[in-house]
Amino acid sequence: MRINITLEEALEVLLKESTITEAVHVPLLDAQGSVLAEDIVSDMNMPPFKKSPLDGYAVRAEDTKGASKDRPIILKVIDFVPAGYISDKQLGKGEAIRIMTGAKIPEGADVVVRFEDTEYTEETVTIYQAYSAGTNIVRIGEDMEKGDIVLQKGTVIDAPEIGILATLGKGYVEVCRKPRVAILSTGDELLDIQQPLIDGKIRNSNSYTIAAQIKKLGAKPLMLGICSDDIEAITGKLKSALTWADIVITTGGVSVGDHDLAKEAFQEVGGEMLFWRVRMKPGTPIAVAKKEDKLILGLSGNPAAAYITFEQFVRPIILKKMGRTKYQLMEVKSILKSDFTKVSNQNRFVRGNTYYRDGKYYTKLPGKHSSGVLTSLSGINSLFYIKAATGPYKKGDEITVQLLNHPEVLK
Numbered sequence: 001m002r003i004n005i006t007l008e009e010a011l012e013v014l015l016k017e018s019t020i021t022e023a024v025h026v027p028l029l030d031a032q033g034s035v036l037a038e039d040i041v042s043d044m045n046m047p048p049f050k051k052s053p054l055d056g057y058a059v060r061a062e063d064t065k066g067a068s069k070d071r072p073i074i075l076k077v078i079d080f081v082p083a084g085y086i087s088d089k090q091l092g093k094g095e096a097i098r099i100m101t102g103a104k105i106p107e108g109a110d111v112v113v114r115f116e117d118t119e120y121t122e123e124t125v126t127i128y129q130a131y132s133a134g135t136n137i138v139r140i141g142e143d144m145e146k147g148d149i150v151l152q153k154g155t156v157i158d159a160p161e162i163g164i165l166a167t168l169g170k171g172y173v174e175v176c177r178k179p180r181v182a183i184l185s186t187g188d189e190l191l192d193i194q195q196p197l198i199d200g201k202i203r204n205s206n207s208y209t210i211a212a213q214i215k216k217l218g219a220k221p222l223m224l225g226i227c228s229d230d231i232e233a234i235t236g237k238l239k240s241a242l243t244w245a246d247i248v249i250t251t252g253g254v255s256v257g258d259h260d261l262a263k264e265a266f267q268e269v270g271g272e273m274l275f276w277r278v279r280m281k282p283g284t285p286i287a288v289a290k291k292e293d294k295l296i297l298g299l300s301g302n303p304a305a306a307y308i309t310f311e312q313f314v315r316p317i318i319l320k321k322m323g324r325t326k327y328q329l330m331e332v333k334s335i336l337k338s339d340f341t342k343v344s345n346q347n348r349f350v351r352g353n354t355y356y357r358d359g360k361y362y363t364k365l366p367g368k369h370s371s372g373v374l375t376s377l378s379g380i381n382s383l384f385y386i387k388a389a390t391g392p393y394k395k396g397d398e399i400t401v402q403l404l405n406h407p408e409v410l411k
């Protein structure tokens, strides 16, 4: 087992051990947020027929030759075709067909003139200018052509992709399965959230925070609840989780205390320890093991440490497993709005609120930074990433921040 490794080393190990999930067939709407596991080739032209983009009259360009305000031409209206219907009339010389947006262009017509540019009665339409062939005609296959690869394997499915698949009549689609992530919170001090407080105890917030982080990425959280600092109880829960979960996250019990049993439990269930302790603050004592193709991550029990280490390590492996190719948080340069004087020989992630004004990012820091404080994570959207042995930082300094809610996170 490697101990006290760098952030980069930890991430490299985790990504190397994370394999993409298998393809599954899911109902179309359930595919949102998943990655397409097949190329989608169009088996049709869209639109499948020449259509009108306007409400107006389908006419022949030839019949409009020489038309002007002063010398309009009058055509005979021989039919009416709303969207969803077809006209069985062949348009002849001097004739027009009243047509609605989305309807198929009748045989013989090569122009649509919109209502506003005509005068009409039940029987006739008057046209005031000449049109060239093809005016206001949507060509067959304007959107997709038969044989086109309209969506490539690896595409993240969101609303437009769902619309494309619906156009092609696909009620089901092949996507990389959403990873199943189990969460176990360990500690004798923990109570379920419905339980009243007892002296010396606190409620389990970590399981909920982490489940929400997992859900936000589009993976499937499953909370195993709380577990006392008891090796048999912990291993029992881990064993059953490993039968179905792709990733198991525990919180608490990773430090050096008498009751810190996570590492022992990981090995007890057959896990091979990959590393323990990463040179970062908060979240230093993270412990990671693998069992076959599954990862078991023991995060610090401190709520902010667990949250931040999730963003650094669990987020990328969940996204990689889901088939994503971009899994790093987006980093930008920003201007610090207040002093941060603490200097240490550890990489540090400090909560921040970053905004954009006149071409620059600016970052404000909340008042509380301790890894046991959860409330100051509320409302933040970024992490000020302090490299080891840099600082102190002054108001106005240029800093690096990671954006937590960049669109790439949600896609």
Ligand SMILES: Nc1nc2c(c(=O)[nH]1)N[C@H]1C(S)=C(S)[C@@H](COP(=O)(O)OP(=O)(O)OC[C@H]3O[C@@H](n4cnc5c(N)ncnc54)[C@H](O)[C@@H]3O)O[C@H]1N2
Pocket (backbone or CB within 6 Å): 185, 186, 187, 189, 190, 202, 203, 204, 205, 206, 207, 251, 252, 253, 254, 255, 256, 257, 260, 282, 283, 284, 285, 299, 300, 301, 302, 303, 305, 371, 372
């Ligand atoms: N002698 C040393 N002590 C500690 C060290 C060290 O290096 N030497 N490291 C400290 C650091 S840094 C951290 S981080 C914590 C990590 O401890 P554990 O991961 O073993 O976590 P616990 O001790 O179980 O809990 C820490 C803290 O968080 C609270 N907690 C735990 N689980 C939950 C939960 N599910 N929901 C809400 N809050 C939770 C717990 O009550 C503790 O207050 O170790 C330091 N100690």
Ligand code: MOO
Pocket (backbone or CB within 6 Å): 280, 281, 282, 283, 284, 285, 300, 302, 305, 371
């Ligand atoms: O890992 Mo601890 O959160 O650094 O205090």
